[in-house]
Amino acid sequence: MAARSYGQYCGITTAVELVTERWALLIIRDLLVGPRRYTDLKQGLPKIPTNILSARLKELQEGGVIRRVALPRCGLLYELTEYGHELEPIVLALGRWGFRAMGDPAADDIVTADSLTMALRTAFRPEFASVPLDFQIQVGEVELRAQVADGGLKIVQIAPPAPPVGGALPAGEPELRFASGPDIRHLIAGTLTAAEAVEQGVVTILRGDLPLLERFAELFRISAA
Amino acid sequence: MAARSYGQYCGITTAVELVTERWALLIIRDLLVGPRRYTDLKQGLPKIPTNILSARLKELQEGGVIRRVALPRCGLLYELTEYGHELEPIVLALGRWGFRAMGDPAADDIVTADSLTMALRTAFRPEFASVPLDFQIQVGEVELRAQVADGGLKIVQIAPPAPPVGGALPAGEPELRFASGPDIRHLIAGTLTAAEAVEQGVVTILRGDLPLLERFAELFRISAA
DNA sequence: CCGGATCCGAATCGATACTG
DNA sequence: CAGTATCGATTCGGATCCGG
16 A cells, blocks of 8 residues: 555645545545445446455545445445545536547446436536426436426436435426437537437437427536637 | 446546546646656656556547647657646645645655645635735745735746746745745644744744745635535 | 666456355 | 455556667
8 A cells, every 4th residue: 555655745646545546436426426335336337346346435434535324224325424525526527527538438338327417417507507497318227307496406316216315206297308328418518409419319309399408408518618 | 448448438437537547647737837758757756657657648648638749959748738738627626625634744755846836726725815925935855936916826946947948937036935844734724823833843934024924824725625 | 868668576456256 | 235255367566778
């Protein structure tokens, strides 16, 4: 451990030591959505070796970034400490930055409920959220219900069901429901209009109409620079 | 490479793949101060193996984060692309976050000119920069001249001399000049007042007076949460 | 001195199997 | 559900070497 130290006394170095080991930031990404069990994390990160997950959880606890809590009769939960939670703006900014470097997905790339949840959060522009919007998005197996109101964004995972204390599903039906593939990033990047996205089959509207999808596209955007 | 992919189609994952491999963010930290030669980077990161430095520079170039430019007769320079430069607020935020997890320095931890420069940038609070301040700080072998004016901060490395096109040294003398060790972080954290720092020998004023050091302590602070 | 490339042992990571 | 154990594949670290 000490042999692998960067050997510099500096805040950036300290942060790098705490959170940039392999897989660590992706674990944090998922925990930013909510507390998760060991098995949830493993499912959300299918390619992480179980011993590495175990090691990272231990290190992040020692670093004061996450904490392990025993739920009465529901098993163990990992959750961010307050200090760990303060990484949220940084992780979101990293997501916005990385979004612009995303190429086409590799053959076996997946989209998980947590990654899509965080992707929506990175793309969300509160300054356009004066008009509320209640929608449901479906990407592959993943299905999320999201509500924009009062400049805020609330997301609930419908499928796969959020563990184990997911927020309550809002009553009523969403005004807009649509399905999409990974190409939705072109809509978010603004290189495709809502109309074009529907025309080209990138997005399929299941409920609601085009103007509602246009509102979505305005609310969630990551433009270059 | 593909065998080591995280397998997720997500902006955060893309960013993580681009910049969180070992040493990458520290290279970026130093390049945020200014363009650097291979040898400069190696000196600023004494513990990086040369093959790793070489590999990271190659990967960061392929990722569009940095670029290699040939200077007329001065050798090669590595510099951030515009895209890479957009990591600045993220790296600064990481530095602020990591600052609060810094313990005491390990025996062989060092402070480099670039790391101290970035540390000052992370701690700088523009909202307190209405009154200008021109000072010189010395930590170990490192000596920086910094000028606060118009809500901005300019830093020039005096020792070791900045390569190869360091900004010109400002004319005249700084109003404040002081030396310190790593314990200066207590002054920046606000757990030590300027007076206490001088009393306890954490800071030695070489020129100027206590009120000027108090202004420094107000300008450069990272407080919890 | 600058800008790396090469080689090799040590540590980490990845995949699978196994356990309380 | 929540991990540990094992073992081959990769990467990292340290040192050396090399062409300009």
